[in-house]
Amino acid sequence: MSITWFENLVGKENVSDEIVDREVYSTDASQIKGKCDKVVWATEVKHLHQIVLYAKRNKLDLIPRGAGTNLVGSCVPDNSVVIDFSKMNKIIALTSNYVVVEPGVILDDLNSVLRDKFFPIQPEDSSTCTIGGMIGINSSGFYEKKYGRMKDWVLEVEMIDGNGRLKTYDSKVVGKEGILGLITNIKLKITDKIDERSMNVFKYDKLNDVLSKVNELKSNQEVIAIEFINLDAAKLAGLEERYYLIVEYHGFEGGVRDLNEMGRLWHIRKKIFHKLASNSYVYLEDPLIPQENLAEFLYYLETKNIPCYGPIGINVLYPCFSNREEIKELYDTILRLRGVIGSRQGIGLLKKNYLNEVMKEELRNLKEQMDPMHIMNKGKVI
Amino acid sequence: MAGVDKCILCGKCRADSALLRVTGKEMLTARGKALLIMKGILDKVFYIDPLNDVTVRSCPTNVEISEEVRKQRERLVENGIETKANRRMIDNIREFGNPYGSLEKKDIKEVYS
Numbered sequence: 434m435s436i437t438w439f440e441n442l443v444g445k446e447n448v449s450d451e452i453v454d455r456e457v458y459s460t461d462a463s464q465i466k467g468k469c470d471k472v473v474w475a476t477e478v479k480h481l482h483q484i485v486l487y488a489k490r491n492k493l494d495l496i497p498r499g500a501g502t503n504l505v506g507s508c509v510p511d512n513s514v515v516i517d518f519s520k521m522n523k524i525i526a527l528t529s530n531y532v533v534v535e536p537g538v539i540l541d542d543l544n545s546v547l548r549d550k551f552f553p554i555q556p557e558d559s560s561t562c563t564i565g566g567m568i569g570i571n572s573s574g575f576y577e578k579k580y581g582r583m584k585d586w587v588l589e590v591e592m593i594d595g596n597g598r599l600k601t602y603d604s605k606v607v608g609k610e611g612i613l614g615l616i617t618n619i620k621l622k623i624t625d626k627i628d629e630r631s632m633n634v635f636k637y638d639k640l641n642d643v644l645s646k647v648n649e650l651k652s653n654q655e656v657i658a659i660e661f662i663n664l665d666a667a668k669l670a671g672l673e674e675r676y677y678l679i680v681e682y683h684g685f686e687g688g689v690r691d692l693n694e695m696g697r698l699w700h701i702r703k704k705i706f707h708k709l710a711s712n713s714y715v716y717l718e719d720p721l722i723p724q725e726n727l728a729e730f731l732y733y734l735e736t737k738n739i740p741c742y743g744p745i746g747i748n749v750l751y752p753c754f755s756n757r758e759e760i761k762e763l764y765d766t767i768l769r770l771r772g773v774i775g776s777r778q779g780i781g782l783l784k785k786n787y788l789n790e791v792m793k794e795e796l797r798n799l800k801e802q803m804d805p806m807h808i809m810n811k812g813k814v815i
Numbered sequence: 816m817a818g819v820d821k822c823i824l825c826g827k828c829r830a831d832s833a834l835l836r837v838t839g840k841e842m843l844t845a846r847g848k849a850l851l852i853m854k855g856i857l858d859k860v861f862y863i864d865p866l867n868d869v870t871v872r873s874c875p876t877n878v879e880i881s882e883e884v885r886k887q888r889e890r891l892v893e894n895g896i897e898t899k900a901n902r903r904m905i906d907n908i909r910e911f912g913n914p915y916g917s918l919e920k921k922d923i924k925e926v927y928s
């Protein structure tokens with residue numbers, strides 16, 4: 434497939450098949466390696482439309498990509514054309530209850546213009562992840578207990594599907610990991626900034642005490658985030674070796690009300706991944722465990738000395754590993770406890786064998802309608 | 816501080832790359848450069864590296880990309896791969912003791928950095 438067609442359409446500066454570009458777009462944060470044929474830096478919807486029609490005629494595989502920070506291989510190419518959305522990063526409209534953005538907008542860039550407004554989906558990597566990627570994965574953040582996930586805040590998504598049709602959709606296209614089409618424009622709900630906030634940090638020596646506190650906090654409507662750190666993670670992070678619950682309240686129920694101090698507490702939580710990663714625990718899992726089996730799961734991690742942290746308030750945990758081989762046993766345990774593998778950070782290539790058949794069937798039907806030629810993100814999810 | 820073998824491709828360093836914001840090009844980020852180094856791809860891209868891109872504040876595994884890039888530049892020069900601007904700078908430093916060339920020309924009124 435010649436590059437000339439693309440150069441004529443998007444200009445030489447917005448397409449490359451040079452080895453340096455093909456190499457750096459051959460993977461993503463999953464560390465799985467694929468083969469990139471070309472990279473196009475998206476700048477205009479009309480170009481993207483032409484590219485989809487061309488891909489249909491020539492049976493090309495197109496891979497939409499934001500920051501490439503997904504952990505499941507959702508942007509790994511297979512002799513594909515990677516469409517990088519980093520340059521489509523304009524905030525188009527900001528009103529009192531919604532915002533319209535291009536897909537390449539970085540979440541923190543959006544945060545910085547909101548002033549007295551608030552977009553409540555705040556994942557850990559807000560300084561890098563793009564709104565398009567967050568829609569692709571149906572991202573979740575620290576405040577999911579109260580505010581839900583990305584799909585709950587999407588009003589409209591403009592997308593060119595695999596048939597080449599440019600249409601506006603509701604949240605039904607959220608979480609589809611680029612297998613239906615190229616998202617070109619997004620309208621998101623926003624809400625009022627929370628002024629009355631406070632926090633608490635609870636420390637425990639016994640897991641049973643942690644669990645009863647979590648149960649109590651879950652039923653408290655003021656609580657908007659409950660984050661857990663287990664003993665192994667605390668130790669590796671250089672904290673006192675105890676169990677931690679970091680809790681945020683909407684209102685002044687918590688003892689910590691100073692915004693700087695609250696920022697410091699969140700900083701400690703956000704640095705856990707850094708600390709674990711620098712100790713070689715670089716592979717992060719994201720199981721959802723049913724309430725009745727949460728205790729058993731936490732004891733299992735404990736006996737295996739698996740460092741773990743995460744939003745226990747929604748029954749999701751992030752156990753971390755230094756070696757992918759060790760994860761198989763974790764999966765067996767999650768399934769035995771009737772949990773969900775890959776509950777928050779996507780399915781991609783890594784977890785597609787574990788997606789349940791009902792969801793797969795639903796996705797296959799959508800794919801048949803919206804991308805019957807299978808030119809969008811080949812081989813992912815289903 | 817760690818070498819590129821410790822890079823876990825998390826992409827956190829994208830937040831530090833001012834050039835990325837303008838160009839959208841992943842190869843200008845520390846992650847991009849780490850991938851090229853791991854693969855042994857020697858390219859002029861290692862000359863494009865303003866200061867704010869070499870100090871990776873966000874890196875969870877402390878990859879010291881600036882040191883790695885310096886080594887790549889050494890290799891580039893050894894292999895005779897240079898940019899014109901780089902060659903001119905080196906010649907100027909050798910001949911005049913500064914990267915701009917003779918100050919006799921008096922055509923440099925102000926210098927910003």
Ligand SMILES: Cc1cc2nc3c(=O)[nH]c(=O)nc-3n(C[C@H](O)[C@H](O)[C@H](O)COP(=O)(O)OP(=O)(O)OC[C@H]3O[C@@H](n4cnc5c(N)ncnc54)[C@H](O)[C@@H]3O)c2cc1C
Pocket residue numbers: 461462496497498499500501502503504507508518536555556557558561562563564565566567568569570571572573574575609610611612614615616617706777778810825826
């Ligand atoms: C350190 C770290 C912490 C993380 N923390 C969280 C967390 O707290 N919560 C969470 O949910 N996730 C988290 N993640 C996972 C990931 O970063 C997020 O899911 C993020 O939203 C991905 O954004 P991105 O821009 O990097 O998307 P990418 O990885 O580039 O893409 C993600 C998916 O979206 C698709 N996509 C991207 N742009 C478009 C488009 N324009 N049109 C159609 N499809 C598109 C891609 O094809 C892909 O399938 C974390 C990852 C890391 C490395």
Ligand code: SF4
Pocket residue numbers: 821822823824825826827828829845846849871873874875876877878880
């Ligand atoms: S932040 Fe560090 S580990 Fe992560 S991609 Fe960049 S260089 Fe690699």
